[in-house]
Amino acid sequence: xxxxxLTKQPQKSGQKVDKRFKILEVTMxxxxxxxxxxxxxLHKAQEAFGYLxxxxxxxVAHALKLPLSxxxxxxxxxxxxxxxxxxxxxxxxxxxxxxxxKGSDKILAALQQELGIKSGETTADKQxxxxxxxxxxxxxxxxxxxxxxxxxxxxxxENVLEKIKNWQQHGEP
Amino acid sequence: MNLEELLAxxxxxxxxxxxxxxxIRCCIASGCLSCGAESVKKSLDNAIKEAHLEQEVExxxxxxxxxxxxxxxxxxxxETTLYHNVTLENIPAIITSLNQTKTSENLPPQGDLNHPxxxxxxxxxxENSGKIDPDNIDDYIAEGGYQQLHHVLLEMTPNDVIKExxxxxxxxxxxxxxxxxxxxxxVAKMPGQQKYVICNADEGDPGAFMDRAVLESDPxxxxxxxxxxxxxxxxxxxxxxxxxxxxxxIKRLEKAIQQAKRYGLMGSQIFDxxxxxxxxxxxxxxxxxxxxxxALIASVEGKRGTPRPxxxxxxxxxxxxxxxxxxxxxxxANIVPIIREGGDWYASIGTENSxxxxxxxxxxxxxxxxxxxxxMGTSIRTIVEEIGxxxxxxxxxxxxxxxxxxxxxxxxxxxxxxxEYDSLQKLGTIMGSGGMIVMDQDTSMVEIARFYMDFCxxxxxGKCIPCRAGTVQLYDLLTKLVERxxxxxxxxxxxxxxxxxxxxxxxxxxxxxPNPVISTLxxxxxxxxxxLQVT
Amino acid sequence: MVVKTLIINNQLLTASEDQTILExxxxxxxxxxxxxxxxxxxxxxxxxxxxxxxxxxxKLQPAxxxxxxxxxxxxxxxxxxxxxxxxxxxxLFAEGNHVCAVxxxxxxxxxxxxxxxxxxxxxxFPYQFPQRKVDLSHPQxxxxxxxxxxxxxxxxxxxxxxxxxxxxxxxRGGQSFIxxxxxxxxGDVNACTSCGKCVDACPTGAIFRKGSTVAExxxxxxxxxxxxxxxxxxxxxx
Numbered sequence: 001x002x003x004x005x006l007t008k009q010p011q012k013s014g015q016k017v018d019k020r021f022k023i024l025e026v027t028m029x030x031x032x033x034x035x036x037x038x039x040x041x042l043h044k045a046q047e048a049f050g051y052l053x054x055x056x057x058x059x060v061a062h063a064l065k066l067p068l069s070x071x072x073x074x075x076x077x078x079x080x081x082x083x084x085x086x087x088x089x090x091x092x093x094x095x096x097x098x099x100x101x102k103g104s105d106k107i108l109a110a111l112q113q114e115l116g117i118k119s120g121e122t123t124a125d126k127q128x129x130x131x132x133x134x135x136x137x138x139x140x141x142x143x144x145x146x147x148x149x150x151x152x153x154x155x156x157x158e159n160v161l162e163k164i165k166n167w168q169q170h171g172e173p
Numbered sequence: 174m175n176l177e178e179l180l181a182x183x184x185x186x187x188x189x190x191x192x193x194x195x196x197i198r199c200c201i202a203s204g205c206l207s208c209g210a211e212s213v214k215k216s217l218d219n220a221i222k223e224a225h226l227e228q229e230v231e232x233x234x235x236x237x238x239x240x241x242x243x244x245x246x247x248x249x250x251x252e253t254t255l256y257h258n259v260t261l262e263n264i265p266a267i268i269t270s271l272n273q274t275k276t277s278e279n280l281p282p283q284g285d286l287n288h289p290x291x292x293x294x295x296x297x298x299x300e301n302s303g304k305i306d307p308d309n310i311d312d313y314i315a316e317g318g319y320q321q322l323h324h325v326l327l328e329m330t331p332n333d334v335i336k337e338x339x340x341x342x343x344x345x346x347x348x349x350x351x352x353x354x355x356x357x358x359x360v361a362k363m364p365g366q367q368k369y370v371i372c373n374a375d376e377g378d379p380g381a382f383m384d385r386a387v388l389e390s391d392p393x394x395x396x397x398x399x400x401x402x403x404x405x406x407x408x409x410x411x412x413x414x415x416x417x418x419x420x421x422x423i424k425r426l427e428k429a430i431q432q433a434k435r436y437g438l439m440g441s442q443i444f445d446x447x448x449x450x451x452x453x454x455x456x457x458x459x460x461x462x463x464x465x466x467x468a469l470i471a472s473v474e475g476k477r478g479t480p481r482p483x484x485x486x487x488x489x490x491x492x493x494x495x496x497x498x499x500x501x502x503x504x505x506a507n508i509v510p511i512i513r514e515g516g517d518w519y520a521s522i523g524t525e526n527s528x529x530x531x532x533x534x535x536x537x538x539x540x541x542x543x544x545x546x547x548x549m550g551t552s553i554r555t556i557v558e559e560i561g562x563x564x565x566x567x568x569x570x571x572x573x574x575x576x577x578x579x580x581x582x583x584x585x586x587x588x589x590x591x592x593e594y595d596s597l598q599k600l601g602t603i604m605g606s607g608g609m610i611v612m613d614q615d616t617s618m619v620e621i622a623r624f625y626m627d628f629c630x631x632x633x634x635g636k637c638i639p640c641r642a643g644t645v646q647l648y649d650l651l652t653k654l655v656e657r658x659x660x661x662x663x664x665x666x667x668x669x670x671x672x673x674x675x676x677x678x679x680x681x682x683x684x685x686x687p688n689p690v691i692s693t694l695x696x697x698x699x700x701x702x703x704x705l706q707v708t
Numbered sequence: 709m710v711v712k713t714l715i716i717n718n719q720l721l722t723a724s725e726d727q728t729i730l731e732x733x734x735x736x737x738x739x740x741x742x743x744x745x746x747x748x749x750x751x752x753x754x755x756x757x758x759x760x761x762x763x764x765x766x767k768l769q770p771a772x773x774x775x776x777x778x779x780x781x782x783x784x785x786x787x788x789x790x791x792x793x794x795x796x797x798x799x800l801f802a803e804g805n806h807v808c809a810v811x812x813x814x815x816x817x818x819x820x821x822x823x824x825x826x827x828x829x830x831x832x833f834p835y836q837f838p839q840r841k842v843d844l845s846h847p848q849x850x851x852x853x854x855x856x857x858x859x860x861x862x863x864x865x866x867x868x869x870x871x872x873x874x875x876x877x878x879x880r881g882g883q884s885f886i887x888x889x890x891x892x893x894x895g896d897v898n899a900c901t902s903c904g905k906c907v908d909a910c911p912t913g914a915i916f917r918k919g920s921t922v923a924e925x926x927x928x929x930x931x932x933x934x935x936x937x938x939x940x941x942x943x944x945x946x
Contacts, residue, residue, distance in 0.1 A: 035475055036474045036475035039457075039458055039472065040455070043456060043458065054890055054891070057890055067867075067873035067874075067876065067899065068889045068892075068897070069874060069875055069878075069889055069890070070476075070876050071890070072876065072887050072889070072891050073477050073876035073877050073878050074476065074477055076879045076880070076887075077460060077478060077479075077878075077879070077880050078459050079458070079460065080417055080459035081459075095379070096380050097379040097380035097536075097537070097577070098610055100379075100624055101536075101616065102537070102538070133418070134377070134628060134631075134632070135377070135379035135380060135381070135382075136418060138203060138382070139241075139380050139534055139536040139608075140204040140240075140241025140242045140244070140534075140536065140542040141204060141207055141208060141241065141242065141244065142536060142542075144207065150207075151206075151207035152207060153204075153207050477877065477880075481753070482752075482773045630881060630882060631881060633881040633882070634880050634881065635858065635880045635881045635882065635884035636752070637754045637755070638754070638796050638799055638800060639796060639799070641858070641882055642882065643799055644881075645836070645881075645882045646833045646834075669791075669795070670795065670833075673791070673795045673796075676767075676788075676792065677759055677768060677792050677796065678756070679753060679756065
């Protein structure tokens with residue numbers, strides 16, 4: 001079996017333990033290290049680390065006694081798990097039908113052009129991640145865009161670009 | 174907890190609510206929250222305090238009022254005045270208007286509760302939505318909550334419950350329309366000590382948010398419905414599989430479960446009966462295919478959400494190989510009223526083969542966006558023109574899309590079709606979970622078909638060839654059409670491949686993925702032909 | 709043993725009740741094409757090539773996971789089935805990078821055999837030419853993702869027979885690929901016992917023995933069946 005020591009595993013006593021691994025450990029304990037809790041644990045891991053780096057996946061696999069490929073397979077199956085770090089700000093454009101019918105595709109196109117990246121990518125300066133979602137269930141206020149976790153409705157390409165420019169200029173939301 | 178205690182809470186809460194002569198109910202469901210409902214409610218709270226009206230006015234956060242396109246909404250009782258698009262600037266005016274001595278300026282637009290949007294609706298699933306505080310179990314109990322669970326546990330056999338549900342004629346609201354009573358009876362008949370009930374809250378159709386609104390507005394109704402189902406089929410463990418995209422619904426469900434546990438309405442020996450029941454929440458991670466029941470089960474087990482061939486059906490071999498009942502949120506939401514009013518009452522609503530009401534998320538190019546609940550058999554024209562108030566900017570309806578990526582389009586000339594499982598199927602679409610998207614004259618149907626195919630190719634799990642590789646090729650063919658590079662041969666190939674993917678895919682996602690193309694080809698063939706390259 | 713009688717392609721035959729349509733047909737000498745089925749491991753019903761028409765059923769059913777029933781009337785070679793099978797194989801060829809002329813298993817490839825069987829000589833769908841990798845990190849074996857058809861036979865054989873679970877499926881939809889370990893080179897996966905079962909299980913030239921040249925390699929899928937029978941019934945010779 002695996003003998004490789006993990007770079008980010010909690011260190012032995014006396015050394016400082018990465019707090020994020022502590023959070024992960026508590027979550028796994030609360031779930032009794034059950035293999036069927038893998039998805040909940042990955043959610044928590046992503047929350048703590050920001051994204052699922054290989055070391056974290058390996059750590060979870062060992063703790064739950066799951067094959068590495070199985071954990072990797074699950075982590076890459078679900079859209080919400082990210083194996084790459086994301087930018088400081090995230091902008092999610094809803095491409096659900098109601099938003100699409102009301103022009104969210106044009107908003108996304110404008111953003112892609114402005115930022116020079118495609119949906120799912122992060123700008124080179126690691127400032128902004130651009131994502132698209134399949135229906136946020138906020139169809140009543142279509143088209144909807146999520147800025148750093150905050151859903152805003154009835155957006156237009158103009159005011160979305162303005163918001164982005166604010167981020168770029170101040171680095172603040 | 175026993176019945177006396179339950180009734181005492183009901184009485185007490187009702188009295189408490191009647192102590193103050195005025196009540197302002199603020200919608201704090203996701204739709205309104207994203208338009209600033211939270212700050213509206215906070216400002217109202219503060220303004221009431223400043224005006225020293227705490228003894229006279231109660232401000233209550235409630236679930237979805239339905240008219241999501243005009244949030245934030247508030248409703249003031251006892252006059253039942255409804256205000257839309259409430260902004261912070263309106264707050265002083267609202268406070269002044271409370272004492273009715275003078276009409277004040279600067280009030281937000283007032284909603285008309287006699288408008289067809291409200292008048293044509295019949296609320297069963299959403300009877301408590303927008304009326305009760307979803308974070309407070311006492312509010313639910315005040316409306317008679319958990320009394321049906323008591324009635325079922327102490328006065329009915331599991332078989333009686335199944336008979337009542339069968340009699341009601343209720344069919345699965347998740348899309349398939351399978352008779353709920355039959356499903357329950359099948360699971361109940363299965364041998365084995367361990368059985369499960371699952372609530373499918375993985376509402377993934379783009380353009381649909383009925384389940385989210387129910388969970389955010391009235392979570393205890395789902396818990397009670399699931400408990401009744403568990404008793405009927407002989408299960409003692411339930412799971413709610415909910416998509417991670419609904420954080421507020423998850424929070425409210427978690428809270429509801431906590432509260433139910435504290436009252437002893439969940440746990441062991443509920444109402445001092447031998448019935449034990451607990452519910453766990455499982456949060457998805459963004460995969461549309463997990464709405465398919467075998468994929469959902471795989472995901473609950475912590476695996477890749479890929480479907481497996483059926484049979485065996487989950488009723489026989491589901492979660493961890495045990496008999497499992499899976500119903501959708503709206504289906505469970507119908508259970509309490511069915512037990513309360515009786516199966517015959519429920520069966521008296523709707524049409525011959527489609528009973529009760531259906532909740533739709535009415536969106537797209539329409540005047541009144543929002544959630545509506547209408548009796549089965551209501552015509553689509555009534556929904557679009559009366560309830561929905563017609564197309565935005567005086568436009569004309571070109572088509573109405575139902576059933577999301579698994580459904581199809583209903584062209585304008587067939588708008589008189591009643592909403593029923595069978596009549597919609599005859600038109601080549603499906604009832605689906607309840608997304609209803611109105612498209613106007615400017616919408617390109619080929620682009621809409623391509624939009625859905627893009628969705629399907631991205632959401633395909635990749636397990637079977639027709640869905641994995643077929644949807645990619647279908648998407649490419651549709652792109653070729655949109656870009657005016659396709660020939661008649663491409664169109665023929667598109668049709669042949671649609672048929673193949675539909676007939677040979679492993680699960681519902683693949684089998685229905687071509688539906689948006691097939692249905693738009695059926696009604697809007699000219700549009701496809703007009704895009705062909707002239708050779 | 710309870711015996712069931714059924715009719716496949718107008719031929720009356722008997723089968724034991726625990727058999728699938730695929731097994732019953734094979735015993736009677738009726739060939740139903742398949743790619744994801746492998747004797748000895750579980751069935752997933754994923755390749756859809758073994759779909760058959762059963763009288764009284766509106767849907768096509770996969771023969772590999774459908775149990776026989778008394779009085780079943782089955783057709784395996786209707787025009788519709790032939791059309792669909794051919795399209796499925798075309799989709800496979802268009803999806804990956806399958807170049808028989810330079811493949812180690814040319815002439816000994818199940819995908820090639822099935823293509824010949826369904827009469828597919830070219831794909832009417834545009835080739836996707838995906839960018840895929842070749843993993844040569846394992847000392848004995850290689851994995852050429854260009855030739856992979858995602859039948860998951862390697863995944864199942866490694867998990868169910870060898871118990872190592874080196875392989876799994878990663879990502880989803882058209883982006884799906886067979887992953888080793890935590891998406892690391894095959895040779896770096898400590899769990900791999902180098903048993904070679906995945907090599908024998910692979911229906912195409914995706915997993916191959918290093919050093920084989922064009923048309924030189926032979927798979928031995930029968931070995932998997934032999935191993936299972938040997939373990940279960942203690943028959944160690946073949």
